[in-house]
Amino acid sequence: MKRQDFIKQLGLLSSGTMLSMGGIQVKALAANPFHVDIEGTDGKILVLLQMQGGNDGLNTIVPIEDAKYYNARTTVNIKKAQALRLKNTVGLHPSMYGFKSLFDANKLSIIQNVGYAQPDRSHFRSTDIWLSGSDSKQQLFEGWVARFLESQNPSYPSSLPNEPMAIQLGSVESMLLQGKFGSLGTVFEDPNLFYQLISGSKVDNDPPPNTVAGEELKFLRQIANASIQYSETIKAKADLGKNTQTYPNTNLGRQLGIVAKLISGGLKTPVYLTTINGFDTHANQLTAHSNLLKQVSEAVTVFQNDIEILGLADKVTLMTFSEFGRRLKENGTSGTDHGTAAPIFVIGKTVKGGIIGSNPNLSDLDSSGDPKFEFDFRQIYSSIIGDHFGHSSELAKDILLKDFNKLPIFKGAESAISSENSISLSQNNPNPVRNFTNINYSTSIRQHLKIFVIDLKGKVIAVLKDEIHAAGSYSLPFSAVDLPEGIYAYSLLAGNGDQKTLRMIVAK
């Protein structure tokens, strides 16, 4: 639910930005320990960095002790002496010294051999697979991020949230942000220019004709109307925000600088997409690839420093991805052809750091001569949905259409796994509630559970259950007859300390 909607439902506010309720401003909600973020992302932000063209994983995270690597790549290799050593057998590309320092500070998690079954070596198909989160032979038309955002903004598209659901730096909108009803992303290169371009356009609600052209018209209007709605907010937040670091003068550096600025300006948009192109290194790979990795490492390292100094590091994580890695054996033109699995990076203060997974097994290649995948890419998405955005594995399953085991990428990830295995709490129904509502919850093991309701000040106003529960699902009726209208939270606390909290709205 979005702020605009619940304000409307409560009838508390007709206009303006300050919502006052029971003497507490909405802003103060964030300080409440039981605050559940309006957009359902817990204030967390994901920055995606797409490395287009198929990044050569073997020359990024180098198996420096593996003779099979050097035998297959007599020229297109990274020498052991030059690689930045991460572990005894693992070296990092020498141009990524920024990433080396992040790794040493446990702010960089490397996940080895990420791919999927029946790998597709077409750039376009494999990119679609990564963006949509599909199986190799399954065709999905929405991005996985779009499905996630739709789940968090159920009244979209009938109303737009106050701030963009996702931002893409660039010009051509990615499939990642295409949802069932169209585009969920706002795409621009520069906040001020965007604002300047939009001013002067008017929202258009004229009904389109019922033809193919009408469908295209609807699409154009949706884009135009969303731009009109968001250009002012984006400019305002960019004006409020700042950068504490000087970013490298590269396209990627510029993109990440804008992202940091918008976040520091207070924009709540939970997902950003940035891109760097040129990883399709079929010929003369060494220099070009080195230059690209350098750009990635430099821009991301500055971004991470900036975010930390701005005090935002607990919120923000950045993940890299690419449609595939490259073939073990080099080709005859000093390059490498399309391959399959490759390492990816997750960066931030909230990651554990280190390397997940083993070195690629170069004795066990597939029929094309490519290393086999160890982790499905959707395990990383699942970890992000669960351990970064703080959602249940059920939601991750809804979005990724299957269960994918999470990986220990984020700090505290294990306990998150155990808690999800133990308890779950659903949104009360109906919500908003006038008099009566039901709260559904479950536990997968026998344990002590406590369920209680609190008000905005954090005061417990009712304890509904406080006892040992057998494994199973429960439905608890709750009466709000005596409660004044307003926002409440209800919480399920398990004996092992795991807790789930959701928001309940009482409207008379």
Place this chain on the structure above:
Amino acid sequence: MPIWNIDTAKHLLSRTLFGYTRKDLDYALTFSTLGDFIDNEILKENPIPIAPDAWINEIPIPENATIDGQRYRGFNYWWFDLMLKEKTNMREKMVLFLHNHFTSQRTEVQYPQNMYAQQALFRKYAFGNLRQLTKEITIDPAMLIYLNGNRSKSKNAVPNENYAREVMELFTLGAGNYTENDIKEAAKSFAGWVVNGLEARFDPNRVAIENKTILGKTGNFTYDQTIDILFEQPACAPFICRKIYNQFVTNQPNEIFIGKMAKVLRDNDFNLKPLLSFLLKSEEFYASELIGSKIKSPIELMIGSMKILEFSNPAIKYDDVANSDYAYIYDTSKTLQQQLFEPPNVAGWPGQRDWVSSTTYAYRNGFSDSLINGKRLNGAKIAFKLSALDYSKTFLNSENAIKFIDEVTSLFFPLPLSAYKKKLLLETLLEGTIAENYNTNVPMAELRLQKLYKAMMRLPEFQLN
């Protein structure tokens, strides 16, 4: 055959050309039938244009980026000018279609000479034989550089498989109609070519003499025999026809009709002209459901806007490319994401909804405004500025506000505009007065008309074709 009237004429011109002027439309309607116009104008073989400059025959020099950049600009301007002055002939639209099919990116190819030579092939085969074009493209220097066929070796080496993959996936068959092994085998038949300046040479010493098995056939195939094998596949003709349908009709394929197109293409030995003739004379092409269903490409938007506003003779200035009238069009092609010779990747510009994001939509409106204002967004002057009053006076109904809105909107938009939108536009023009009191002598008429044209071109309907 569909009837020939203003509606079918508007549709045919907007899909086969980069927009049209009122004169083009009037001229088209002087032909007695649709078939007559298509055979004698749209698909006419015109003489090959004079090259942009003598540099096209110079041997490329490495590390010559500044000069090459200027030449690319000149080359771009030259092509813009051919589009603007195409009259009622489809060739340049086919050249762009083929550029977007057999893509090459200048950042990889580098030399404008090679890119020019490749485009000359597209122009030569715009209505010609696609199989033959595919063979020539396979050993075209720009393509050899772009997809790494250049210096690919099969003797004592693994041949580069980039071209082999893309020729199957994107140029002839489509994904799912070949195996990874077909790619590896075909790559062997494409090896052995070395680009040397303006030419590509075959070096037999770089090639292993060996049998290859490609799509079930085995032999020591040469590059052209491999292309023959690809064109023999049942997937080939439908794949190409789907792409043509998508480009010229609508992006939701009608597979039954595409099957008919594929038969025409095969029956005519992969010659494009009979296929285009069949398509453009079909009832399907003029289906009312599909009118206005294409989103204009940036090039269609830019050149089409210049045509409709009658900016007919920009100065190219090959020796002073920064100050060319076309410099603004070139810069805008980049911001609108269709820089010629620089598609986003080997699959080319996907088109339709991919053209439009919140940022490019905004830039499109900024562009149309600029042609009315005579200024870029940053205030710098451009070579084009509409004289709104003079232009409006050339319309039959310029002095009758309501009829004028009808007349001008029917020219600017593919579909009739809703009564509500027309009312809004009328209000923009009248600015508080009543329609009866409007004529081109009212105070501030120039400004009012400027506002009207800006408002019209900012409408989402103006983005449709």
